[in-house]
Amino acid sequence: MFHDATTSLRPGAGPLSPAKAVTAAKKSTAANHAPTNLLRCVIAKSMLRNRENGSIHAQAAHHRLTTINGQLARYGLDCGIGPRSNWIIMQAESNPGNCTDAKADAPFRSGFVRAAVGLAHLSTEGGFRHANAQLCRTLGYELHELEQLRLDDLMHPADQVRHRAQVSRLLAGEIRDAAMECRCGRKDGSRAWVNLGLSLVRGEGATPDFIVAVVEDIHKRKQQESRLRNLRAEMQELLQLNVASQTAKAIAHEINQPLNAISSYAEAALRMLQAGTPDPEKLSRALESTVQQTQRAGRVVRELMEFLQKGETETEPVDLNDAIRNALAVVESNGYGGFEATLDLAQDLRPVRANRLQIEKVLVNLLRNGVEAMRAAGIATKSIRISIRSTDDGTMAQVTVTDNGPGLDPDNAKRIFHPFFTTKPRGIGMGLAISRTLVEAHGGLLWLDVGSAPGATFHFTLPFEE
Incomplete structure (x- = not known):
């Protein structure tokens, strides 16, 4: 804690020797019930050192005393920061006669002043006591401006809760x-x-x-990480498009052959009937071949579905609160962050019976769609609200995802769940169709709230674990 010593030294008092400075400091310390064994005397504002006799002349009275963990941070003469310029700091031990100018410790204090990272001393309430030049440059404030603020005041609202929790744990030991x-x-x-x-x-x-704060500017690194995430997301999207394209070509090849055969046999049978003199044997072969090719096409589809599913989906009790947090982390890591996420979670919600990865995939798809819509609309402050509640009959959990984007027009809203329908320049139109299929496979429903405005609101339900 700092103790005012302005009554000990006054303007115009004349040259002040180091011994007198320490004596005055000790008197002020005793008056304020501060420890007397180790002191730090800071004479601020404007100071002049007499080059001949080493005395110090105080032009303005602004004197403070402090101890750090019962020991003095010993510094020599050096320049301070901002309005507290030209500090003089000395050491006084329990014996007033053993008082020396701690020039040997000047590098320690100089390190605080000239550090390449931001350094600050904060009160236990978070107010700035001291700050170095690098911190002032990082935040763009002058020192006297920072001294009127608390670190918490400068923090983004989304980071304040975690910061306050950390400070509380620090103070509690x-x-x-x-x-x-x-x-x-x-x-x-x-x-x-x-x-x-x-x-x-x-x-x-x-x-x-007090609290020592070390503040490293990582803004450029964060920007680079964001660019890398966006690049990775674009590459992943390109890969998905290529995979979808190749898969569609393979499916089309396998199905087109029986479809072409069906068309040929059906056309031949139709011509025989139109001629008026059908050969029963030829007509029968044409119809039998049509049936065979139809069955072949169906077999191709079944084999494809079995390949994609690879057995039955495994389910387990899933905490939707955890699933939502995991989905937000995935979205952030995939380059679709940069939005304010408001969570209205139900802490006492029962778990649902589901496949965790599939449900998180549904959530990621809904969040990603919202972010892409807001980015395309050029919305500066992007936000998504996610809430969970029980349905009225208490048998299902309902998850609601709402963004503040432009929303959907009525025509697009009617087709939004159709396969291969998309409003994106590079989309394949399968995300929502697959998401609805996954939710319905779990016994739930996925739908768009058409009447919601502004933005788009999606709901889906899942049955509780029995």
Whole structure:
């Protein structure tokens, strides 16, 4: 804690020797019930050192004392930051006569000032006490502006909850330090990604004194990661299109042969009937061949379905709250993040009986569709709300996914679940069709809420585990 010592030194007091500075510091410390063995005397504003006798002349009275874990952070003469310029810091031990200028520790303090990462001392309430130049550059604030703010005030709302929880655990002694990646607001209104490290410094009696914050600017790295995720998503989409194209060609080849044969045999039978003199034997062969080719086409379809399914789908009790969190993580890693996710989860919800991967696939598809629609519409603040509740009869869980995109016009809404229908330039139109099939295979329903506005709202239900 800082203790004001302005009553000990006043403007115009004349040259001040190091010994007198320490004596005044010790008097102020005693008056404020601060520890007297190790002190830090910071004389701020404007200072002048007499080159001849080494005395210090205070032009303005602004003096503070502090201890760190009962020990002094010993520094030499160096320049400070912002309005607290030209600091002088000295050490005073229990014996007033043993007072030396701690020039040997100047590199330590200089490291704080010139560090390549942002450094700050925060109060236990999160207010800025000190900050170095790099942190001021990262956030775009002057030091005196930061001193009016709390770190929590600068954080993105989505990161505040986790940050507050970490600080609470630090103060409670549950953890020694904490780290997280978060977004902090700059003075110009933009947001910077930072890697934030926090450590608690305790004072006398092990009571929390202040928090050391290390703030690394990782905004460029995050931008590169986002570009890589987008590139990976585009490559994955291209791969899926190629796979779908090759699969469609193989299916068409296998089915076209019996279809062409069916068409030929049926046409021959029709001509014989139209001629008025059909040969019963030839007509019978034509119709029998038609039946055979029809059965062949059906066999091709069945074999394809068996290949794709590869046995019965395994189901298990699934916590939909966990499935939603997993789906959000997948969407983020696949390059479809950048939106505010509002979760209205049911903590006491019973598990559903489902295949976890398939249900997460349905959720990922709905989230991805919403993100693509919002991006295509150029919406600046993208948001998706996901909620869970029980149906009125209590037999099923209902999941609702709503985005703030442009929504769907009535004509497209009628066809949105049709196979191969898409409103995307590079889509194949199978995502929602497959999602509906998966949900219905679990005994549930998937539908679009046509009357919802703005944006698009999808619902699906799944039966609870019995």
